[in-house]
Amino acid sequence: MASADVSKVLPKPLDSSSPQPLHFDGTTRLYTSYSCPYAQRVWIIRDYKGLQEKIELVPLNLQDRPAWYKEKVYPVNKVPALEHNGKVIGESIDLLKYIDSNFEGPKLFPENPAKKEFGEELLSYTDKINKDVFTAFRGDPVKESAASFDFLEKALHKFEDGPFFLGQLSLVDIAYITFVERFDIVLKNAFNYDFTSGRPKLAVWFEELNKIDVYKQTKIDPKEFLEFYEKKLKA
Ligand SMILES: N[C@@H](CCC(=O)N[C@@H](CS)C(=O)NCC(=O)O)C(=O)O
Numbered sequence: 001m002a003s004a005d006v007s008k009v010l011p012k013p014l015d016s017s018s019p020q021p022l023h024f025d026g027t028t029r030l031y032t033s034y035s036c037p038y039a040q041r042v043w044i045i046r047d048y049k050g051l052q053e054k055i056e057l058v059p060l061n062l063q064d065r066p067a068w069y070k071e072k073v074y075p076v077n078k079v080p081a082l083e084h085n086g087k088v089i090g091e092s093i094d095l096l097k098y099i100d101s102n103f104e105g106p107k108l109f110p111e112n113p114a115k116k117e118f119g120e121e122l123l124s125y126t127d128k129i130n131k132d133v134f135t136a137f138r139g140d141p142v143k144e145s146a147a148s149f150d151f152l153e154k155a156l157h158k159f160e161d162g163p164f165f166l167g168q169l170s171l172v173d174i175a176y177i178t179f180v181e182r183f184d185i186v187l188k189n190a191f192n193y194d195f196t197s198g199r200p201k202l203a204v205w206f207e208e209l210n211k212i213d214v215y216k217q218t219k220i221d222p223k224e225f226l227e228f229y230e231k232k233l234k235a
Pocket residue numbers: 033035036037038039062077078079080090091092093
């Protein structure tokens with residue numbers, strides 16, 4: 001695993017006044033936003049695989065997005081998007097798989113058919129879990145998020161050769177952690193609730209992920225997320 005390089009200063013987000021980086025000049029670019037959990041997934045895999053020099057981070061200010069992004073780079077106008085080999089691809093889960101298959105570094109999706117199948121199944125649930133937990137925040141969060149956390153706890157029992165969903169760390173863990181990080185911020189701070197209590201596998205999973213430096217460097221400032229969440233709830 002690549003070691004963390006905390007000494008490196010992150011590039012400043014581009015806004016509507018920023019010129020477009022040279023398009024298709026051979027540079028591989030990850031268009032991102034530091035606060036986006038989808039983009040964070042791809043940032044983690046980039047750093048975990050040690051691709052910091054191969055894939056350049058291009059953060060955008062989503063509130064004041066450069067017009068050229070939609071017009072010339074990615075018409076969907078969302079992050080993340082990866083510029084690589086003369087094309088631009090989006091969708092965070094597809095990008096996790098793309099980077100894992102097309103770049104060097106530790107493999108993050110197992111070859112074992114049973115693990116592969118379970119991994120795909122878990123990846124297909126991420127959007128539902130995210131929606132269910134964020135919806136629960138509008139009602140009785142502890143009660144209404146229980147089924148989602150119980151589902152994750154149960155999933156962690158499937159493979160016993162490590163603390164992660166497929167035993168060893170995989171892109172499935174990366175897909176979930178950026179959202180679970182945000183669930184934890186809200187549940188702890190706004191509801192004084194620890195989602196890992198009574199869920200021992202989930203507790204270890206969360207603890208182990210939080211030992212990974214390249215992930216820790218990508219974490220959102222809890223204060224910033226709480227402010228965003230409170231504004232969203234009132235909207
Ligand atoms: N399904 C997409 C979702 C990406 C997404 O929604 N990104 C948000 C930021 S977190 C975005 O770019 N929003 C801009 C917009 O909707 O205008 C993925 O997995 O990559």
